[in-house]
Amino acid sequence: MDITFSAEELAFRDQVRAFLSESWTEDLASRINGRSGDYKAAQIEWQNKLSAKGWLAPGWPVEHGGVDWSVTENFIFETERSLAGIPDVVPFGLKMVAPVIYDFGNDEQKKRFLPRILKNQDWWCQGYSEPGAGSDLAALKTKAELDGDDYIVTGAKIWTTYAQYSDWIFCLVRTDSSGKRQDGITFLLIDMSTPGVSVNKISSIDDHHSLNEVVFDNVRVPTANRIGEEGKGWTYAKALLAHERTSIAAVADSKRKLRELRDLLAQEVSGGRPLSEDTQFQNRLSNTEIELMALEYTELRVLASTADGKGPGVESSLLKIKGTEIQQGIQQMYMDLAGYYSGVIHGEDTAETIGHAFGHSARQAYMYGRAATIYGGSNEVQKNITAKYVLGL
Amino acid sequence: MNFNLSEEQNMLKDSVARFVRDEYDFDSRRANAASELGFNPANWQMFAELGWLSIPFDEAHGGFGGGATEVMAVMEEMGKGLVVEPFVATVLMFGGLLNKSGNAALQDANIEKIIDGSLQGSFAYLERQSRFELADVKTQAKRDGADFVLNGEKTVVSNGMAANKVVVSARTSGEQCDEAGITLFLIDTDAPGVERTSYRLMDGQLVANIKLTDVRVVGDHVLGDVDKGYTLIEAVVGDVIIALCAEAMGIMQKLNTTTIEYTKTRQQFGVAISSFQALQHRMVDMFMAGEQAKSILYRAVCAAESGAEDLPKNIAALKVMIGRNGKLIGDEAIQLHGGMGLTDELDVGHFVKRLMMINTTFGDADFQQKKFNRLTYSD
Numbered sequence: 001m002d003i004t005f006s007a008e009e010l011a012f013r014d015q016v017r018a019f020l021s022e023s024w025t026e027d028l029a030s031r032i033n034g035r036s037g038d039y040k041a042a043q044i045e046w047q048n049k050l051s052a053k054g055w056l057a058p059g060w061p062v063e064h065g066g067v068d069w070s071v072t073e074n075f076i077f078e079t080e081r082s083l084a085g086i087p088d089v090v091p092f093g094l095k096m097v098a099p100v101i102y103d104f105g106n107d108e109q110k111k112r113f114l115p116r117i118l119k120n121q122d123w124w125c126q127g128y129s130e131p132g133a134g135s136d137l138a139a140l141k142t143k144a145e146l147d148g149d150d151y152i153v154t155g156a157k158i159w160t161t162y163a164q165y166s167d168w169i170f171c172l173v174r175t176d177s178s179g180k181r182q183d184g185i186t187f188l189l190i191d192m193s194t195p196g197v198s199v200n201k202i203s204s205i206d207d208h209h210s211l212n213e214v215v216f217d218n219v220r221v222p223t224a225n226r227i228g229e230e231g232k233g234w235t236y237a238k239a240l241l242a243h244e245r246t247s248i249a250a251v252a253d254s255k256r257k258l259r260e261l262r263d264l265l266a267q268e269v270s271g272g273r274p275l276s277e278d279t280q281f282q283n284r285l286s287n288t289e290i291e292l293m294a295l296e297y298t299e300l301r302v303l304a305s306t307a308d309g310k311g312p313g314v315e316s317s318l319l320k321i322k323g324t325e326i327q328q329g330i331q332q333m334y335m336d337l338a339g340y341y342s343g344v345i346h347g348e349d350t351a352e353t354i355g356h357a358f359g360h361s362a363r364q365a366y367m368y369g370r371a372a373t374i375y376g377g378s379n380e381v382q383k384n385i386t387a388k389y390v391l392g393l
Numbered sequence: 394m395n396f397n398l399s400e401e402q403n404m405l406k407d408s409v410a411r412f413v414r415d416e417y418d419f420d421s422r423r424a425n426a427a428s429e430l431g432f433n434p435a436n437w438q439m440f441a442e443l444g445w446l447s448i449p450f451d452e453a454h455g456g457f458g459g460g461a462t463e464v465m466a467v468m469e470e471m472g473k474g475l476v477v478e479p480f481v482a483t484v485l486m487f488g489g490l491l492n493k494s495g496n497a498a499l500q501d502a503n504i505e506k507i508i509d510g511s512l513q514g515s516f517a518y519l520e521r522q523s524r525f526e527l528a529d530v531k532t533q534a535k536r537d538g539a540d541f542v543l544n545g546e547k548t549v550v551s552n553g554m555a556a557n558k559v560v561v562s563a564r565t566s567g568e569q570c571d572e573a574g575i576t577l578f579l580i581d582t583d584a585p586g587v588e589r590t591s592y593r594l595m596d597g598q599l600v601a602n603i604k605l606t607d608v609r610v611v612g613d614h615v616l617g618d619v620d621k622g623y624t625l626i627e628a629v630v631g632d633v634i635i636a637l638c639a640e641a642m643g644i645m646q647k648l649n650t651t652t653i654e655y656t657k658t659r660q661q662f663g664v665a666i667s668s669f670q671a672l673q674h675r676m677v678d679m680f681m682a683g684e685q686a687k688s689i690l691y692r693a694v695c696a697a698e699s700g701a702e703d704l705p706k707n708i709a710a711l712k713v714m715i716g717r718n719g720k721l722i723g724d725e726a727i728q729l730h731g732g733m734g735l736t737d738e739l740d741v742g743h744f745v746k747r748l749m750m751i752n753t754t755f756g757d758a759d760f761q762q763k764k765f766n767r768l769t770y771s772d
Contacts, residue, residue: 001462003695282766290710297688387673
């Protein structure tokens with residue numbers, strides 16, 4: 001039982017803090033967190049700074065541009081980043097498709113795609129879910145038929161985050177429907193500018209545009225863009241999911257928000273008294289804080305077990321479920337704290353005109369936050385996974 | 394960063410697990426609890442021989458020099474066996490108070506006897522009115538020359554009947570609920586003026602009310618400083634809460650495994666009931682509650698081992714979560730066992746009752762949450 005950081009690790013933490021405080025600016029924060037029209041450019045500007053420092057893709061193998069960080073160093077970086085209020089990198093290229101490419105792709109593909117991801121030259125999106133395949137992902141129907149050296153892809157993907165910004169999409173497609181459903185799935189990389197690819201905007205309840213439908217109408221994709229073998233796509237995709245669930249827990253982000261919430265509680269008043277004296281709020285906040293204190297150690301346990309070479313394991317489902325419940329609990333408290341102002345739509349008006357700074361963003365976070373218990377495998381599916389693989393039911 | 398036990402700690406944990414497996418089936422446990430002292434003295438001697446009674450004491454006193462991690466390892470396994478022998482009362486509470494009292498003469502006179510198994514002790518802190526407030530003390534201690542004379546009544550003293558000596562909290566100054574003005578006295582239970590009445594708790598413990606009528610205590614039988622006993626109480630109670638929560642964690646694990654096994658064998662509608670999704674999700678909730686409890690226990694143990702500044706907040710959080718998650722797991726374990734869960738013959742209900750008693754001991758989840766809030770919002 002030892003959770004203390006070594007002197008080297010503490011020195012590393014100082015190095016991370018110094019870099020972040022120097023590189024993360026007010027300007028970047030307002031453009032990225034405000035998700036303004038300038039969002040993509042600002043995100044790329046930030047990721048270029050990370051890239052220049054060599055810290056954009058710490059999890060990658062060193063030969064492809066990763067950093068040889070220990071699990072603890074990685075944890076320190078992620079914690080410092082979150083506590084500084086800096087959002088994660090856009091995961092689709094860096095954290096989702098890249099590992100599939102370096103683990104299962106051929107040399108040609110590694111050379112072609114990885115350097116461009118590392119230099120933020122390609123923006124990626126994920127083509128997994130379909131109108132008829134959500135939690136039951138293996139029900140996907142988007143069809144890819146071989147025609148010479150190409151596949152002809154027809155079908156539709158849905159809930160595709162940031163497809164409107166993307167140069168590439170990685171897709172699970174069906175190449176065979178004769179046998180077991182999971183066996184007929186192939187992993188394809190598709191250039192979004194190929195004729196026949198169209199993106200339909202889906203407006204979400206947070207008044208933002210991040211979701212899309214991507215339709216493929218006889219889209220020609222060279223077989224050179226297939227990862228690994230035909231029919232093995234499910235295996236490649238599955239290898240990634242445990243990692244995805246772990247990062248969805250967003251423990252450090254929740255810690256920062258809880259702290260911010262506590263400050264706001266002390267500023268807002270009810271009947272002339274600070275809301276931080278309200279026992280209802282205190283109890284709700286501490287219910288969440290206590291769960292989070294525990295989850296922080298659950299995450300550390302998972303990380304320690306990863307460092308021991310045992311892998312994050314199926315307990316990552318627990319992190320996903322609890323982490324997203326906590327996120328939604330925090331979003332709810334922001335809403336309740338904002339009261340009437342949680343309903344205000346800023347539009348052209350600034351926070352100063354309205355006299356309240358966080359109601360609008362609280363609502364957006366709350367509304368879009370509903371997605372957290374749905375994506376990455378809904379929490380109910382996570383329970384099924386835990387029941388089967390952890391409890392052996 | 395690691396959450397592994399050392400080799401020595403693992404051996405300790407294994408030895409308790411072995412004892413529970415070989416000597417502590419449910420029928421033995423039931424007999425031990427029902428016996429005259431409320432536990433089996435032969436087991437106590439075995440604990441002494443195995444060195445368990447020496448765990449928290451300094452090597453200078455012949456102890457093992459263990460900390461929160463060793464205590465956790467032992468308590469988790471004792472929880473799985475629902476061990477009724479008074480390890481917490483004698484070694485952790487009574488011994489813990491002596492250990493932190495700074496009173497060398499009392500330590501020299503008593504610790505070795507705790508370790509060799511010949512001395513039983515307890516801590517009498519509760520009074521009829523005090524509920525969870527450790528500072529609500531009406532029992533009076535008046536100076537009389539070099540002595541003190543004690544009057545009052547302490548209630549629900551665990552191991553109160555077997556205890557040869559008891560540490561009693563009494564008021565030497567201040568008002569009824571003041572933290573200042575509380576002093577801790579070491580008294581012999583056979584001293585004139587000490588009257589004990591015994592009764593049982595739902596978890597099998599034999600406890601006692603201890604009535605003190607003009608009980609004379611010599612002045613050097615004070616633990617810590619006069620009027621300043623509360624700080625000592627808080628420190629020791631903090632350690633004991635962690636230990637009780639480790640015991641609860643062992644119980645939760647046991648209930649979770651037992652419930653899963655039962656649903657796999659119980660057939661209804663022609664299939665094992667473990668195949669029903671409604672039940673599977675409830676068992677996943679139980680599993681998550683247990684894992685979260687384990688995590689926050691590790692957190693508190695790490696904070697105790699490193700002497701972290703926010704240790705009191707960690708302990709309050711731990712007690713809240715153990716209380717709430719313990720209730721969830723206990724309720725669900727009975728529910729999923731169906732009618733069998735209602736029977737006294739099955740161990741499930743007994744595990745649940747111990748969890749309920751642990752929740753109550755030293756402040757239930759609601760009380761501890763108020764404390765957590767105070768530590769968070771009053772700075």
